[in-house]
Amino acid sequence: MLTADVDGGTFRLRHASHADLPAIVALLADDSLGAGRERSHDMAPYERAFEAIDADPSHLLVVGELAPPSAGVGPVVATFQLSFLPGISRQGSWRSQIEGVRVAGSLRGQGMGNLMVQWAIEESRRRGCRMMQLTTHKSRTEAHRFYAQLGFDASHEGMKLTL
Numbered sequence: 001m002l003t004a005d006v007d008g009g010t011f012r013l014r015h016a017s018h019a020d021l022p023a024i025v026a027l028l029a030d031d032s033l034g035a036g037r038e039r040s041h042d043m044a045p046y047e048r049a050f051e052a053i054d055a056d057p058s059h060l061l062v063v064g065e066l067a068p069p070s071a072g073v074g075p076v077v078a079t080f081q082l083s084f085l086p087g088i089s090r091q092g093s094w095r096s097q098i099e100g101v102r103v104a105g106s107l108r109g110q111g112m113g114n115l116m117v118q119w120a121i122e123e124s125r126r127r128g129c130r131m132m133q134l135t136t137h138k139s140r141t142e143a144h145r146f147y148a149q150l151g152f153d154a155s156h157e158g159m160k161l162t163l
Contacts (some may be wrong), residue, residue: 001062002119007110009068013119016061016079018054021046021077024063029104033137034102058084060123064103064112077104078112084119084127095131096124102145117150125163132161 002013016024025046029038038047053059064078079141080101086094098120103113134152135145143152152161 004113004115006112006115007068007108009066009071010114011078011112012065012067013062013116014065015138016050016054016063018047018050018079019078020050020063020079024061024079027076027079027104028100030102032140035054062120062125063117064108064116066112069138077107078102079117080116080120082123084124084129087146090130093130094128095133096127096129098119098132101134113146114150121150121161121163130163132163 001015002011021043025038025040025043028034028039037060050061052134053061057075060082061080062080063076063135065074066077067074083097083099083138084094085097086092098117101113103110103116132152134147136147150155150161
């Protein structure tokens, strides 16, 4: 999907596997909002969701690995979900929705989030989407700045990017 050199090694995006679920849930729980929402002691709901996402080509669950220099594979340090939605509005155009964007707390600010979202934008274009949308909690002011720098417009309570 994507491989890029970053500080600390090689960052690689790939489709998530069932074995990645514990790491994905840990990433989702790695902040004050996620800590109150995620429940890693019961993986059954996550497993059902993974199976549904994995079976539907309109949904991608992606993880990012960071491999140290001279190592082939590294731990999962990032994740996001990308969904492709048909629509009647905007002259029947497709849109994509990105959600669950997370980078390990110790690695934020090093460009991995930017690489992930840029890849998602290009994949959305490749699939014929004319808009990308997302929502982010109002308390996540750093995330708001991040998405605005990438061209997202806070036009609604959610954010959209015309493609």
